[in-house]
Amino acid sequence: MTPSTARWRTLHQRLTPYEGWSTVALVSLLLLAMAWAMEASHWVPQMPSLTRAVLLALATAFVFSKLPLPGLLLHPLSLVVGAAVVIWQASHLTTQLSLLGRAQEVVERLDLWLGATRFGTISVDILPFVAMLVAILWLTSYLAAWLAFRGRHAWLPVVPGGIVLLVTLNYTPGRLNVYFFVYLLVALVLGARLNYLKQRRAWQKSGAYQGDGVGLSFATEGFLLAFVALLVVWQLPVQRPETPVRQAWARLSGPFDSFQSEFNRVFASTSSLKPMPMHTF
Numbered sequence: 001m002t003p004s005t006a007r008w009r010t011l012h013q014r015l016t017p018y019e020g021w022s023t024v025a026l027v028s029l030l031l032l033a034m035a036w037a038m039e040a041s042h043w044v045p046q047m048p049s050l051t052r053a054v055l056l057a058l059a060t061a062f063v064f065s066k067l068p069l070p071g072l073l074l075h076p077l078s079l080v081v082g083a084a085v086v087i088w089q090a091s092h093l094t095t096q097l098s099l100l101g102r103a104q105e106v107v108e109r110l111d112l113w114l115g116a117t118r119f120g121t122i123s124v125d126i127l128p129f130v131a132m133l134v135a136i137l138w139l140t141s142y143l144a145a146w147l148a149f150r151g152r153h154a155w156l157p158v159v160p161g162g163i164v165l166l167v168t169l170n171y172t173p174g175r176l177n178v179y180f181f182v183y184l185l186v187a188l189v190l191g192a193r194l195n196y197l198k199q200r201r202a203w204q205k206s207g208a209y210q211g212d213g214v215g216l217s218f219a220t221e222g223f224l225l226a227f228v229a230l231l232v233v234w235q236l237p238v239q240r241p242e243t244p245v246r247q248a249w250a251r252l253s254g255p256f257d258s259f260q261s262e263f264n265r266v267f268a269s270t271s272s273l274k275p276m277p278m279h280t281f
Contacts, residue, residue: 017062017066017149018197019148019149019193019194019197020197022193023148023149023190023193023194023197024062026186026189026190026193027058027144027145027148027149027157027190028055028058029182029186030144030157030158030161030183030186030187030190031054031057031058031140031141031144031145031161032051032054032055033161033165033179033182033183033186034054034137034140034141034161034164034165034168034179034183035050035051035053035054035137035141036051036179037165037168037169037172037176037179037180037183038050038133038137038164038168039051040176040179041168041171041172041176043129043133044126044129044130045126046092046093046126047130047133048089048090048092048093048130048134049089050133050134050137052089053085053086053089053134053137053138053141054137054138054141056081056085056138057082057085057137057138057139057141057142057145058141058142058145060078060081060082060142061078061141061142061143061145061146061149062145062149064077064078064146065145065146065149065150066149071146071150078142082135082138082139082142085134085138086131086134086135086138087103087106087107087131088103089130089131089134090106090127090130090131090134091103091105091106093126093127093130094106094109094127106127106131109125109127109128110127110128110131112125113125113127113128136164137164139160140160140161140163140164141161143160144157144158144159144160144161145157147160148190148194152198154191154192154194154195154198155191155194157190157194158187158190158191161183162183162187165179165180165183188225188229
């Protein structure tokens with residue numbers, strides 16, 4: 001065996017996921033459901049591809065999780081990569097022709113937007129909002145993928161994307177329920193898959209026999225159980241919350257309402273997709 005062949009085999013073994021390519025596919029579908037929901041919301045015209053940003057974050061987290069380095073060194077590097085992706089995606093809204101000129105315009109427009117946030121003026125530029133969406137998706141996707149590939153808990157990877165998806169659904173009521181259904185289905189199957197992998201590590205340490213088809217059987221049964229459970233829950237009637245619950249939610253959401261007013265000021269170019277209450281004076 002030549003040295004180059006040995007190095008290639010070592011690299012191939014290192015990049016081949018212990019979790020299996022089915023786990024990578026489940027994580028990809030989970031994050032894509034979140035990205036597709038945000039793309040389908042049509043927050044702003046000329047929205048760049050959020051799917052591309054999610055896949056790049058997933059690839060970065062996958063490669064970094066296989067490197068024999070601590071997360072304290074890899075996470076700052078991922079932020080640098082994410083910043084480059086944000087500038088690249090936001091540059092689709094610029095008017096410059098050269099790559100360097102487009103990057104400079106992105107930075108200048110973001111600086112103008114930061115000035116508007118500091119001095120209390122209104123910003124009508126959609127580029128900062130697009131950059132914020134791409135940055136949120138990058139951080140969410142990287143964190144979820146890192147937790148899936150190197151984390152120790154089976155259900156933590158589904159939390160970051162679930163929060164982002166719920167916020168998106170809150171401002172697009174009734175339009176994106178199918179993405180929520182897909183996200184929940186994949187989340188349940190992924191959780192079952194990661195839990196099986198955790199058990200498999202314990203079996204390997206103890207030398208217990210696993211059988212050849214345990215992983216496939218586990219995934220198939222987990223999918224069928226999750227699908228049936230979601231169908232049943234989806235058909236259940238939804239009752240209006242009681243008065244104490246509504247009052248408690250009003251107290252909890254009070255600080256967020258003031259933040260929402262500030263958000264509307266610095267992102268004045270973004271139209272609301274949620275019906276807002278009318279007030280008479």
